[in-house]
Amino acid sequence: MDDTGTFMKTESKPLVLDVDGTFLKTDLLFETFWAGLGQAPIATIRAVFAHLTDPARLKARLVDLTEIRTDLMPVNEGVADAVAAAKAEGREVVLASASNAALVKRLAADHGLSPRVFASSETQNLKGRRKAAALVEAYGEAGFDYAGNDTVDREVWSHANAALVVGDTASAKLLEGQGKPVTRIAGGWSPRGVLKALRPHQWVKNVLLFVPVLAAHDFTLSTLISDLFGMLAFSFAASSIYVVNDLLDLEADRLHVKKKHRPFASGAVPISVGMAAGAGVGAAALVIAAILSPAFLAVIVGYMILSLAYSLKLKRLRWIDIAVLAGLYTIRVVAGAYASGVEVSGYLLAFIFPAFLTLGCVKRLTEVTLAHGDERLPGRGYGKPDRPDLLNVAILGMVGALVSFFLYSFTDQAVALYPTQWLVWAALIPIAWWLIRMVRLGYYGKQDHDPIVFAMKDKRGLGILMIAIALLFQAAGLWEQWVSAALN
Structure with a gap:
């Protein structure tokens, strides 16, 4: 397309498209890597270490290890328009990629493109000069138009008749300066998309770190500041896991009516950028945790390991996934105790875990209720027929939490903290x-x-929780202390 928005006609020369970052808003190597981690994690890791210096063989091995749907992968809309225009003119549209030939051929068939493709084999990585040489041999010098998105594509553009440049402004300017016909197509990513992938709205769940402080009535400034830093560390740790989870769930998210719009599934943010961002916030979490205390660091490392296990395998196991979810929420409470130095009661944990077991069931109940059919949800072990069982487990967890809370009211700690016992029962x-x-x-x-995120936005629910907290503060005599302190 030229500056007027019209695609340029270049006789009947074929239109050749790079795949990664050009035709697709994703990268097939990274797609197979993350699919491999989800489907065959040990074999995938072995393949990476064994063939790290041999890209062609690594790509072939990852294709052998995985089953992925190329038809679901996000396509660049501007390139798709160029393809449609070329087809309307009767031109051949060919894929030329450094990705493995098996995937590239499948992708071409998915989108009705030429069955002739140029791609990497197990012994040759078709990139840069090698790709340019293959295309010149097939079509002749300036015998094709080429669409790319990276500086490595300059090797190919120099031999093309015309250039379609996706997002690479520097290359577009260079080619225009050389007198090459250039069509600019929007591409790239925005920091806003990366921030969305980190899910900062989910950080609200980490207010659970303040539960031990609340239960112990320790509202000193040093305690609250320590907990705030603990919350920040947990938020960064959680964001790193959200990135991993989304990358492992690319195909399942693309099949989901809402999740298909997530940054990685939709291609709004490149997988490589997500990997860098996830690693960055994960490292920041560990640094902050180490500064707070060795015990807190151990808890946050345990949280990250359990979260990774959940993302890789456990979330696909019926009932185990709900127990792990409850455990991950409970770990936040334990972390809050270590961050602030406040002792946490065993009865408090006995209340917290079944309560979050209930909320884990609520999360799955919501998902299966909103499902359109009775089949199991992609990447999950539940379907709509499981609603009665999920409801029963939710009720059991709720009863367990309430009984634990009631029993706690008779402990020496509760009697000391809450002199007016009947208000605790109330x-x-x-x-x-x-x-x-x-x-x-x-x-x-x-x-x-997510029930926790919902709870933090639910005004009526928050009002109910405020009533419970107000009664507990009254049972502890805190209102009188604060009023007296304010008057004096």
């Missing part, structure tokens, strides 16, 4: 009300997929 009413409400909303599919 607080059970809004707590039970909130849990029942969450289960009900999940059962009817009336909340977001």
